Amino acid sequence: MIKKRYSKVESLKFMGSASKQVLGPNIEILLWNVFKCKKKGWLKDFTSLIQDKDLILLQEAILNSPFDNLFHKSSQHQWIMASSFRNVKTNIETGVKTGSTVAAKQQYFSVSTYGEPITQTKKMLLAAEYPLFNFETLAPGQTLLVVNAHVINFVSIEKFRAHLDQVFQTLKHHAGPVLLAGDFNTWNGKRLKYFNKLAVSFSLEKVDMIRQPRLNHLFRHLDHIYYRGLEVTDSFVHTEIHSSDHYPISLSIRTLAPPLMT
Template sequence: MLKSRYSPVESLKIMGHAPNQVMGPNIELLLWNVFKCKKKGWLEDFKTLTCDKDLILLQEAILNSPFDIDFKKSLQHQWMMARSFKNVKTNIVTGVKTGSTVAAQQHYFSVSKYSEPVSQTKKMLLATLYPLPTLGQSLLVVNSHLINFVSFEKFRAHLDQVFHTLENHNGPILLAGDFNTWNGKRLRYFNQLAMSFSLEEVKMDRKPRLNHLFQHLDHIYFRGLEVVNAHVHTNIHSSDHYPISLSLHTLNPVAIK
């Protein structure tokens, strides 16, 4: 059996500084799988896309690279990275990373129960909680990268784990990430769970990609918020995923069950 070049490093890293006290009422969000920052021009695109964003949700983010300085010294965002695995040759750590203009009240991260084949790597979710302008209201944000190249049963186990983080939150929710929904069975199960939590999917004009089997892997689901505008940046080619920008507005508090 071949030895994997990856080793587990399941932990959380916090960087940067958040200048604001509450999230909203207007929220600008960016969702992007950054492909481990491998492609030329990534940093320039990243800076352009994130300069006006309140929330930034990245998958396949990295640590222990020359890009670290842009996160560690940030005065615009607090950055939390849930680290999943490390390349033992390069020392590069990979995981999901959430940036916010408001410091998180609480945070939680969890790694998938099962590993992906060959690489034997696991995938991560990161949940963060932010105060809203209405006293006592908080926004739960769950940034996820779902396990891939496994049976539906293992995929389902990881998705159940993601939705478990929503169970005790009665307020607004944003659930977003790369969910690897490249077949109908996976997507149907995802939508079934979303409906049970009263989540709606953000609708947007897409441009399918051949390397994603012409299926959409990146999704944003919400509850207790109003979607103002959504845009897929099909002109950005510094990743194998297109970035998605989303404008949201908080609603008056309602009892959400």
């Protein structure tokens, strides 16, 4: 019998401090599943990648590790960590973590209903709203909704769909700009088809990227970025970086001024 190495956490923690008041009009973004920061060279790559970034969305991020000071003492980014489980041997928590040069106005996290096989660990999503650059014609209080998700793996298509439905429900009542990104574990056609169906139903556009498929991902792309009410100006996949089993993705977007009323 295999003993469980994990216990439930399902908690939210804030670290660091934001350096700006609003996001935009140009916003630089990093998306990366950091593989629990286990690979050699991760810290050097990470600190280099985040220097010019306004938003950073991490999956398989960790807490209670030797890297904690990087986040706790940050004077550039506010970090929000949504933990879903803890390793009972090391006390290290794992989940999703979002960093921003602007403090979140509000945030929400949710854990998957179902657990993954054997360990019964669950996956997490973290949603946060950030104030946007105030164009002269922009309605007061408009915010960017950023959803950082790591979707459940190694389960039936029904359980996968249930978690993806849960992720997309966070978009339901937000009328403004949206950025949805993360590791969606879309390693087969059925999963990807359902993901794209939901994205279309919420009027999201996909960020197209030039990237290399990986053998350990069954030659499928697992990391995706979708958006609404924004303009994508550039995207780049860092295939030269190997300190995770996922490539980091950099994205440049621009906020849009609403049309003038006539």
